[in-house]
Amino acid sequence: EVQLVESGGGLVQPGGSLRLSCSASGFTFSSYTMHWVRQAPEKGLEYVSGLRTRGPITYVADSVKGRFTISRDDSKSTLYLQMSGLRLDDTAIYYCVRGDVSWGPAHYWGQGTLVTVTS
């Protein structure tokens, strides 16, 4: 059974940093593209970033470019999102998502971790 468990969310002040982690199990982690998708309170889904080991290929949305960095440790089956320069509008639930071996779509989702940026 595929499982994705996010951690690392919490309260942070504007300008602060957080690192989200996503521990994966139930599949060969290194073979799949992994993504982060976020959802602000009462809003829609926003694609944040994706990373494929084979290639490799990395994509970061313009809204977080230069502030967020996606990475992965295939030996630990773990995906990361390093967030810095956090802004009020980064407040959201951040979902870890497993894509395909090529890129998308989002076949499996974690339960999400809440990041709240507040002064």
Place this chain on the structure above:
Amino acid sequence: DIPMTQSPSTLSASLGDRVTITCRASHSLNNWLAWYQQKPGEAPKLLIYRASSLERGVPSRFSGGGSGTDFTLTINNLQPEDFATYYCQQYNDYSGTFGQGTKVEIK
């Protein structure tokens, strides 16, 4: 980026109805289009990928159609568990943009 326009934003329907949600892209997606269902307090769930392929375990009353830039999600015989918000997503390019969402409400 490929902007995605989803409509309607809200849809009121009754049990047993057939409903259709549309999604339009600014560029051809080569059918790299997915549909998701999200219920309050839950993570989204993949329903349809490659425009018309049903994800394993998803009831057959859900179907996807269209090609190029225009796509549809159809739900036949609407069931109580289908009242939720639905999103389209393009994955023709790496930006993975989502539509704005369609909330299916009980009439």
